[in-house]
Amino acid sequence: MTEPLLRVRDLKTYFVTEQGSGTARAVDGVSFELYPGETLGLVGESGCGKTVTSLSILRLIPEPPGHIRPGSFIEFEGRNLLTVAPNELRAIRGNQIAMIFQEPMTSLNPVFTVGYQIAEAAIVHQGLSRRAARNRAIAMLKLVGIPDADERVDHYPHQMSGGMRQRVMIAMALVCHPKLLIADEPTTALDVTIQAQILELLEALQAELGMAIMLITHDLGVVAGTADRVVVMYAGQVVEQAPTTELFARPLHPYTEGLMASVPRIDTRVSQVRGRLHSIPGQVPAATAWPPGCRFHPRCPHAWDRCAQEEPPLLDAGAGEPGAHTVRCWLLTEPQRRKGGA
Amino acid sequence: MSVWTWLALAGAVAVALLAVEEAQRAARTSGAGRRFLRHPTAAPGVFILAFFATIAVAAPLVAPYEPSRQLDIVHLQNHAPSLRFLLGTDLYSRDVWSRLIYGARVSLGIGTLAVLIAVTVGAGVGAIAGYFRRWADANLMRLVDVGLAMPRIFVLLIAVALWERVSLAVLVLLIGLTGWFGTSRLVRAEVLSVREREFVAAARALGAGPARVIFRHVLPNASAPVIVSAALGIGNVMLLEAGLSFLGLGVPSPAPSWGSMIFDGSQLIAAAPWTAIFPGVAIALVVMALNAVADALRDALDPRKEAA
Numbered sequence: 001m002t003e004p005l006l007r008v009r010d011l012k013t014y015f016v017t018e019q020g021s022g023t024a025r026a027v028d029g030v031s032f033e034l035y036p037g038e039t040l041g042l043v044g045e046s047g048c049g050k051t052v053t054s055l056s057i058l059r060l061i062p063e064p065p066g067h068i069r070p071g072s073f074i075e076f077e078g079r080n081l082l083t084v085a086p087n088e089l090r091a092i093r094g095n096q097i098a099m100i101f102q103e104p105m106t107s108l109n110p111v112f113t114v115g116y117q118i119a120e121a122a123i124v125h126q127g128l129s130r131r132a133a134r135n136r137a138i139a140m141l142k143l144v145g146i147p148d149a150d151e152r153v154d155h156y157p158h159q160m161s162g163g164m165r166q167r168v169m170i171a172m173a174l175v176c177h178p179k180l181l182i183a184d185e186p187t188t189a190l191d192v193t194i195q196a197q198i199l200e201l202l203e204a205l206q207a208e209l210g211m212a213i214m215l216i217t218h219d220l221g222v223v224a225g226t227a228d229r230v231v232v233m234y235a236g237q238v239v240e241q242a243p244t245t246e247l248f249a250r251p252l253h254p255y256t257e258g259l260m261a262s263v264p265r266i267d268t269r270v271s272q273v274r275g276r277l278h279s280i281p282g283q284v285p286a287a288t289a290w291p292p293g294c295r296f297h298p299r300c301p302h303a304w305d306r307c308a309q310e311e312p313p314l315l316d317a318g319a320g321e322p323g324a325h326t327v328r329c330w331l332l333t334e335p336q337r338r339k340g341g342a
Numbered sequence: 343m344s345v346w347t348w349l350a351l352a353g354a355v356a357v358a359l360l361a362v363e364e365a366q367r368a369a370r371t372s373g374a375g376r377r378f379l380r381h382p383t384a385a386p387g388v389f390i391l392a393f394f395a396t397i398a399v400a401a402p403l404v405a406p407y408e409p410s411r412q413l414d415i416v417h418l419q420n421h422a423p424s425l426r427f428l429l430g431t432d433l434y435s436r437d438v439w440s441r442l443i444y445g446a447r448v449s450l451g452i453g454t455l456a457v458l459i460a461v462t463v464g465a466g467v468g469a470i471a472g473y474f475r476r477w478a479d480a481n482l483m484r485l486v487d488v489g490l491a492m493p494r495i496f497v498l499l500i501a502v503a504l505w506e507r508v509s510l511a512v513l514v515l516l517i518g519l520t521g522w523f524g525t526s527r528l529v530r531a532e533v534l535s536v537r538e539r540e541f542v543a544a545a546r547a548l549g550a551g552p553a554r555v556i557f558r559h560v561l562p563n564a565s566a567p568v569i570v571s572a573a574l575g576i577g578n579v580m581l582l583e584a585g586l587s588f589l590g591l592g593v594p595s596p597a598p599s600w601g602s603m604i605f606d607g608s609q610l611i612a613a614a615p616w617t618a619i620f621p622g623v624a625i626a627l628v629v630m631a632l633n634a635v636a637d638a639l640r641d642a643l644d645p646r647k648e649a650a
Contacts, residue, residue, distance in 0.1 A: 094548030121548040
């Protein structure tokens with residue numbers, strides 16, 4: 001197998017809380033790899049640490065209150081991003097690794113034209129002249145499918161719709177042809193129809209530019225449609241990791257199963273729906289006090305006493321190559337404990 | 343007073359009216375501009391400022407006499423306002439109207455330059471404190487506390503007393519460097535809120551360094567309160583300069599400043615009231631106009647009114 005583009009090992013990002021009520025372990029020992037040209041889906045509920053993971057990669061965690069624990073390791077093309085000098089880091093940001101933010105409404109600076117903002121990364125990294133920057137911005141606007149690019153380049157963000165602004169955000173991120181694009185919930189704030197367009201656009205651009213995408217989302221439908229591999233996060237940890245088709249065919253962690261059961265299905269007839277939409281009972285515990293043992297055990301339908309005492313490691317589910325499908329669940333060692341079938 | 347002077351005066355009024363017209367036309371195209379015009383005092387304020395700015399810039403064209411020339415020390419001393427001397431003459435037979443015009447240069451010039459210095463320093467310090475937080479913030483803001491605690495006029499008096507003769511440039515510097523404390527507080531507060539906005543994180547994510555983030559992304563979004571406080575500040579500085587000149591410590595004679603004109607005229611207030619009253623009226627008009635414009639700007643630039 002080829003060398004991974006990005007290798008995250010044992011990433012721990014903690015936040016010291018204001019009232020001194022303890023340390024919020026927002027990301028607590030996350031490891032995964034991302035290969036060139038691949039799309040990795042990072043899935044989980046709100047508050048499970050997806051966004052903090054992505055911000056940690058670019059070292060955009062506000063310090064204080066946050067800090068990345070020593071022993072964490074984020075390697076991008078053989079360089080540890082946690083130890084590189086600030087100016088070297090700035091040379092990577094926007095140039096090699098770019099990021100699309102959640103909110104297209106607030107992630108654009110209201111006082112500059114979109115053209116300037118798109119070209120800014122190119123101005124910073126490649127020292128483009130004003131005229132060259134403008135031409136590049138127009139080309140990028142065309143690339144992301146905005147009509148009348150010559151005119152739109154001089155518009156301000158408030159003159160554009162949400163979908164257009166998200167396209168502008170994508171253009172901003174891609175202007176330097178990064179090797180890795182981190183897309184943090186790129187479609188959450190958009191209409192469903194626009195969502196599909198944006199995802200298709202990302203896919204087309206990936207094929208054209210050959211970059212890797214880390215797609216962060218809470219929407220399993222988005223992941224199923226676009227990602228090659230999926231990492232499921234819960235309570236600051238990776239709980240399951242598998243190729244997309246494998247994960248959807250054979251989800252092993254009860255949390256993954258719960259997530260999938262919570263998605264309304266269009267192929268069940270109304271007469272067959274026995275009750276309400278499935279939901280996982282309870283809510284994500286506070287990051288200052290993760291439960292002992294398996295962090296999911298208070299909400300798990302299959303939990304037994306071992307789950308409350310011992311924290312399961314990531315276990316190999318033994319599908320395909322070793323490490324292709326891993327699960328953080330004791331059920332893998334004691335499958336007879338699974339309730340209701342299997 | 344010749345026909346030419348009257349023409350020049352009419353010309354200045356016309357220029358000021360044109361400026362108001364132009365401002366109104368430009369303002370109508372944006373929401374903020376319309377809110378600015380809704381203020382009843384905004385247009386008169388702009389008119390007054392434009393008028394004084396015009397006569398200050400075109401002083402040699404508008405003034406009928408040289409400001410420091412003693413026309414006829416025997417016969418034209420303390421001449422009352424007339425057709426020949428629009429605002430009369432002073433003790434040394436100098437034309438008050440001409441001195442008022444040249445005084446506008448000095449007074450408006452000092453006000454604008456000093457505020458420019460104050461705003462630049464204040465914005466820089468406030469931005470650094472607000473953006474970097476931590477020790478930079480703590481130290482700079484303590485410094486500002488000290489600066490705010492000292493009465494400004496007192497600091498200026500000490501500085502002026504230390505030197506025999508204070509040139510205009512030094513006076514401007516002194517006033518500017520003692521006037522940035524409040525601005526830096528304003529800017530810091532604004533920067534604290536802007537730096538948490540998502541586009542700032544986006545700018546950092548694309549590799550922009552701290553200087554670029556501060557000057558390109560944070561400060562332009564924090565400029566509204568600065569503009570307002572600068573407009574108010576010019577008026578304040580003009581009053582301060584007038585006060586200093588009145589105490590005989592400001593603009594050195596015989597250069598005409600409105601403050602020193604009032605000082606000179608105050609001794610003859612009973613015999614020749616016009617020598618003190620007209621510069622006083624000029625100061626009052628300009629300061630009121632600045633306050634009116636600042637008030638309208640505040641309403642216009644307040645982001646909370648953006649939705650309305």
